[in-house]
Amino acid sequence: MSATGIGAAVRRKEDFRFITGKGQYTDDVTRPGETRAVFVRSPHAHAKIKSIDAGEAKRMPGVIDVLTGADLAGDKIGNLICGWMVHSKDGSPMKMSPHPALAAGKVNHVGDAVAVVIAESVALGKDAAEKVKVEYEELPAVVDPAQAKSGPQIHDVAPKNTIYEWSLGDAKATEAAFAAAKHVTKLDFINNRLAPNAMEPRAALAEYDAGTDQLTLWNTSQNPHVARLVISAFVGIAPEHKLRVIAPDVGGGFGSKIFIYPEEVVCLWASRRVRRPVKWTSERTEAFLTDAHGRDHITHAELALDANGKILALRAHTIANLGAYMSTFSSSVPTYLYATLLSGQYNIPHIYCEVDAVYTNTVPVDAYRGAGRPEATFVVERLVEVAAREMGLEPPELRKRNFITSFPHQTPVIMAYDAGDYNASLKRAMELADVKGFGKRKREAARHGKLRGLGYSTYIEACGIAPSQAVGSLGAGVGLWESAEVRVNPTGSVEVLTGSHAHGQGHETTFAQLVSERLGIPFENVSIVHGDTDKVQFGMGTYGSRSGAVGMSAIVKALDKVEAKAKKVAAHMLEAAEGDIEFKDGKFTVAGTDKSAAWGDVALNAYIAHKFSGQELEPGLKETSFYDPTNFTFPAGCHICEIEIDRDTGKTEIVKWTAVDDFGTVINPMIVEGQVHGGIAQGVGQAMLEGVIYDKDGQLVTGSMMDYTMPRAHDLPAFKVETTETKAPSNPLGMKGCGEAGAIAAPAAVINAITDAIGTEQLAMPATANAVWSALQRATPRA
């Protein structure tokens, strides 16, 4: 392994600019004549708009225009749409509501955009926004997804507020397996609603060039090409390349920046109308009110087992709250990304899952780190842990009896797992966590009046989203491949244009490590270019932990082509047959001789056109590829959480965290470890601290950092993180994604640990001190 190649813990090259304040985020970009957009938002969860009077606001100093849904409709700007079709079990298509970028006649959640003020500054815009008089007729609201079907109807297209009633698996076979079971474990739980809270809030800056009829959008996007494709259609920009989307440095996304939001559509449209650049940057409270939230499931789940603890079947019914409108990918999260993972790491012969997706008067819900897979893991890992307790088995023992041990393994819920060694990660995690010494630690804690608990989460996820072949069999339409272009300059330095987009994952480092290793050139001589639709031809962007397995595989494919062409050039230079050229460590050699040419010489020669005159070889050294994997990758692992609880206050401290994950080939262990740390922190946040709360009228109670608790460093212990390795056969590097693992594994590990200590399974997330204390009042702690 070279010091900067595959497997090396290279420091992230992008961090210098980030930690020295040199990053260029959307809000840092300024354009001459820039104006600011300030949105007038609904204070009501559900109301008719009787009238909007913007007269006074329009006359205020510094106000350029005030635009409403009527203006939008007048300019024929269409509705935001959800991209993935899901059919109900009766075959009917999902009920997609209209979603105009500015409300048309009715608002459906607090924060719904009603009008926009375009002003010389944010301050002037805010003053004017207060003077926009909107007369509302309030309507009753529905907030609780359990009440959605009987609540006031939100959209004409969706009776009983039902978007779809979907199912997966064989209901009859599952029922028969339950009938034959010796033991059935039943659980009810809520997977709490989360606010994404990326460090950089969403922002958009749109500029219209009347000379060329060209629009440019700087945007906090995780997938600028998809944004261009979709937004150009909404805003009526044709041909599509008249819109350039640039996602410069993006300060975190966690999924929340892959969707098409009203604000960027409005900025583009407004800049074309007012003929000046229009910028909008979200404030934190605006972010709580408008960024798509995550999770929000109500689930009843059951596990059927035989007398020996062999799992016979699993069934689940979930109500998924999708909020007031369907967001870009929301339909797929509680279906294709959730129910398809309900087999966990286990050999479960029969699974049946029903998902009812509903509208409520809350902000839309869509993908958030893990997207469907944390919810699935929570179902499976809570059921397994509780079943073990109920049957008097050690939780790891029940897991071992049911682990899938031979691959490939076809689950009853579509996914075909390709490789893994679940026993290996469980065994190693138990060693690292010193499970054997737990009893002693528990007794010691008891002497100090504390309760100790140990919780496991042996999770699985499907990453590398989303191979066309697999997506086709899910009936979900388009697959999500990735592109790469490798440009070799005459000096031998390399620029890689990738369709992936980094917003914290360190691609500028790991992608350069791959190229450095493959071409045997210095890491510093490789630059990664991403996030600009005028530079990169097309790309699908970053989410679903796909940039390694899919994005880097596209680079491998392009590098293969580059190497093949470079060999032709070297053969010409060395006057040898092409088949005799070997390439290793940055050197082309004629096999069996000492004749060789260095990478840099070959690169230069590739550009000396006269050398090839009269030959078939074209000058230049640049190759493109599009890579569509044959399957998802299936990262899996074991997380063990150990907690200590103060009996008097319910205050719970995580005292130990052990994670052993299988990410296949690891490119950069330091980056991977960082990804796992971040994921665990978010998972712990969900389990113990975070939770979006709306009151019964649809007012957001947790609308600021004072009300919505994010995990801090002092909430977390020093993590013990290791990896095991089984290579993913579906991509040339054998990589599996690592970006979501922690967030997927952690909630179940935490709740399993706390319930182990307190002796009741009735504990809702977030397990705050108050919740734990209350649960303790109803329980007898386990000895």
Ligand code: MCN
């Ligand atoms: N990697 C590696 N070896 C592996 C797997 C990955 O070295 N076996 C490296 C990759 O090269 C990349 C990083 O680890 O530099 C993450 O790779 P991957 O798992 O492929 O995930 P993506 O790059 O596609 O990132 C998406 C993932 C998701 S889905 C969310 S949500 C998330 C996450 O990454 N959002 C993040 N991590 C985040 N980290 C930050 N800082 N900010 C976010 O918004």
